[in-house]
């Protein structure tokens with residue numbers, strides 16, 4: 001039986017494909033390559049196409065014996081979702097509807113889903129656990145919450161069990177040096193900081209230093225992409241054991257401010273990283289820190305690369321060796 005990975009040519013998807021390959025899984029990947037890269041796919045059968053293309057998706061299910069889906073394909077930028085929410089509803093919500101309908105039609109009953117800390121919005125307390133209220137502050141988080149709810153009703157009606165993984169901020173790169181983060185345009189903090197260290201950008205803009213945090217900048221919980229990948233493999237195992245649907249946070253339980261991230265990156269890279277203060281970015285909560293106790297207990301998940309210095313060092317290895325990402329160096 002094969003695992004279908006949607007968005008498997010993207011950043012977290014390609015690292016999860018690598019983890020699935022390591023344990024000998026058969027893998028089918030669907031990606032429209034709008035953000036993903038063919039070169040990031042280290043194995044498995046890649047279909048280039050869009051989830052919203054019903055006939056195409058049905059053909060993928062018909063041509064392969066798929067018993068579980070890991071669903072990464074989505075748009076995922078907080079800032080962009082505030083200026084173009086329609087794009088997020090169309091790709092994320094409608095795309096997930098197309099996927100669930102195709103799964104139902106083809107009798108596939110297991111899905112692991114990329115959810116996000118952005119479903120919580122401004123937390124009532126930190127660390128955040130899975131029972132805490134979900135009031136997204138941005139359209140991206142709102143679409144992810146809608147996707148989770150959709151999965152709940154498909155479970156009730158059609159018995160499609162799901163594990164929804166609410167990740168905090170993914171960072172770092174694969175230990176092999178073969179794959180890493182390459183978004184165009186790049187908007188994530190750590191790769192942008194490293195591009196500034198490489199001299200590819202004149203500076204890093206810090207979006208807001210008037211938040212209610214110690215140094216005034218936003219605090220996030222950074223988690224290594226390969227630790228996220230491991231959690232997906234464990235989630236597939238859980239569904240294959242026939243256990244119930246579940247929601248888990250994935251983070252390290254430690255928060256770092258934007259300024260702290262930049263300081264650690266200066267130490268790791270031993271380069272200058274100029275900073276320019278700018279206004280807040282719309283939709284950003286001040287603090288997001290995970291409690292991942294439930295994933296540890298129920299999935300047996302144990303992050304192995306939990307020091308932010310090591311996470312940034314692994315990202316630096318990728319960016320310094322591949323300054324143009326998957327393009328020509």
Ligand SMILES: NC(=O)c1ccc[n+]([C@@H]2O[C@H](COP(=O)([O-])OP(=O)(O)OC[C@H]3O[C@@H](n4cnc5c(N)ncnc54)[C@H](O)[C@@H]3O)[C@@H](O)[C@H]2O)c1
Nearest residue numbers: 007010011012031032034035036050051073074076114170
């Ligand atoms: N990066 C993070 O910090 C983070 C944190 C929490 C949640 N997530 C979620 O994890 C998932 C993966 O994030 P990422 O950073 O790897 O993003 P990414 O953009 O690198 O990967 C997404 C992939 O999906 C593909 N895709 C998008 N829409 C598609 C469609 N309609 N049909 C087929 N392919 C499509 C893109 O080409 C891309 O390869 C997303 O769902 C995102 O919301 C990411």
Ligand SMILES: O=c1ccn([C@@H]2O[C@H](COP(=O)(O)OP(=O)(O)O[C@H]3O[C@H](CO)[C@@H](O)[C@H](O)[C@H]3O)[C@@H](O)[C@H]2O)c(=O)[nH]1
Nearest residue numbers: 076078116117118167168169187188189205206207218281
């Ligand atoms: O040039 C930049 C880029 C980012 N930031 C700040 O850095 C923090 C982290 O931003 P970013 O790396 O863009 O991540 P988030 O907006 O926190 O969102 C990421 O993390 C979420 C989970 O917490 C995921 O759901 C999203 O998909 C993923 O993009 C935020 O406070 C940003 O305002 C800057 O100050 N300058």
